[in-house]
Amino acid sequence: MSGTANGLRDDDLPAMFRSSDGASLAGQRRYLQGTKWRLVLAVAAALCGVLNQRPALIALVLIFVATVCVEIWLLTERPEQAWYDGRALAESAKTLAWRYAVAGAPFSAELSQGEAAHRFNERLKELLREAPATSLAPVGLVAVTDAMNVLRARSFADRKNAYLRDRIEDQQRWYATKASWNVARARRWRLLLVAIEGLGLAAAVLRLTGILTFDLAGVLGAVLGAGAAWFAVRQYETLGRAYTFAATELSIIHGRLSQADEGCWAQEVADAEEAISREHTMWRASRGAG
Template sequence: MFRSNDQWALNSQSEAFRATMAQLTLLLVATVFATLADHFGSHVLTALSALLYGLTVVTGVVIQRRRARAHWQAHRDAAETVKSLAWQYMVHGGPFHSHVRDPDGLFKQQLEEHLRALRRVGWREPSHGPGTATPVPGALPGSGPVRNSLWDPTSRQEPDDPRHPQITRAMRAVRDKPFAVRKEIYLGDRVLDQLSWYGGRAVQARRSAAVWSALTALLTLLALTTAVVRSVGLASSWDLSGLLAASAATGVAWVETRRHHPLSYAHARVREGLETQRAVLARSVAEEQWPQAVAETEHLMLPQHTDWLARFGG
């Protein structure tokens, strides 16, 4: 279930970004033709500009109907929910503590409850395997790439009980290990991995935000300069201020779509929280407090938490 939803999330994410890029590109090219038409007085260029503006509107309608962004976020939430529950099951975290009588049945119940909540907002379980998609840089998944660790609950392993198809042999093997071993596996294969992922994402988003901010500031300054030059009569043949302003607006819209600034903040805050939790888990958590500590750590890595930080913290 994780791999299926993860692939659908990547597909929808790629579609959402491609559609937005196409819409912004059409709008910018239409503005270029409009500027040329105004300068040369060409009816052909005016018609081409009008056609491209119309295509921009059509693209926007298609984007709204396909709801790729909503599907991306729903499948990402489903994938990361399954992964988080799997890790808690493996290491006796959250509700899957050592004294639970039927951990397999509880896993199935917890999974269904979480997926039921996602179904209410439009999520549907993929009915067939999606095509191959490439992760898009700067995306908003709540977790890092799929690992190849022996104890990764999302690794390609067959379940040993057809009644519980989401529970693999690796998950059962870790759950049967002593507390010290489970703790070491969780800290190494889950927490440290996510620390590295969130740290890298924060740096990447910060750099992208800096580049795009500098570009849009430069375009805005050029638009201002062009307008001032024309206002004092130093240049009257070309009016590029509108085109430059449209280019700057396109850059701003792209930055808002990719959410570089808020994601840089959110990923940095999640990494700080994970670093604190790692220290707590490694040093001072006894086996009795372990389930609650793991649940708190997993909460930090959920996409909903990252999205909340991006919305209100950045």
């Protein structure tokens, strides 16, 4: 079955969405793995450096070689660009698909299916022309899917209910869940970093008094630096605030859409999709993506 009476699943969206979504997820996975290895190697280098023994010094050389290799790979492959560019293209394709399927502007119900499909395909072509090569992975060629046409052909009430439930409410739940998850992670990481700082202070005092001869404080300093760098990469606090704001804004949009009649529906959908796109634009900006 290609779709549901309720709305659109990810499999019901154009192939461009699945292609760019796959490229984004792969880029994110590679980037985070590369970053993890870089930070782990930094801690390992600090540990080998304080041991000051021949095997440890040999290991230190190998660690720096590995670190250089990871850095070169990150610089040449730039997996974060595939992550950001792919996500931008995926969200753009998704918003166009929902606009088309529920007769939102610029694909209002006054247009025939053929004319609306032609306009939709032209919009997808524009996205493809502007999309960086890193934003796509090979996938099928279908533009307008059967599920999109089925939903578009349904009554206004059915389209409205499907959009409210399977687009707005689903997106709101996603933002709310992600907000709670990021806030919780931020709190845990803050506590962990404070604990490492406390251990580093204790180790430094013990080293100063001569009780501890091993430079544990130096190792803990490297661990603290790696932890802080990972915390900055994941941006738990920033995302927690942004997702909370987005969930709140979508609740307001839901109320407005619930009151919309068929005469203003197309524009209300367009405004709702603009709000969703704006949240993604803010996410990209927080990641330093253009």
